[in-house]
Amino acid sequence: MKKLKFKPRDTFNIDLKKLASLDRTIISEIRSAIDILLEDQELPEEFKDHELKRRMTGYREFHVRDAPSGKAPTDVNDILVIYTIDKDELILIAIRAGSHSRLFPGSNSSEKFHKKI
Secondary structure, eight states: OOOOEEEEOHHHHHHHHHHHHHOTHHHHHHHHHHHHHHTTOOOOGGGOOEEOOGGGTTOEEEEEEOOOTTSOOOTTTSEEEEEEEETTTTEEEEEEEEOHHHHSTTTTTOGGGSOOO
């Protein structure tokens, strides 16, 4: 298959600038993973690439960094990238990059996802 074209959204570029101000090495880690996807290959298991659900159906997410066991997630040790691939146009579209708490605020503890009794 042909190599995919890369099309970052403005939100993705803004997110990268914020991440670079926190830790410049994050950018090279994200680029390495995106390069694998641009070759139309699957990411290694450690990236935990998966489809998103609910309001993000149709998008995927991969983990660049996961908070070490026993440590609280931060904007530097909990980094993920949201993307989609348009197979018809052969384009990888990068949507967002950042921590779970920045990209999905309140989603882990929100009452809206818990069943009311």
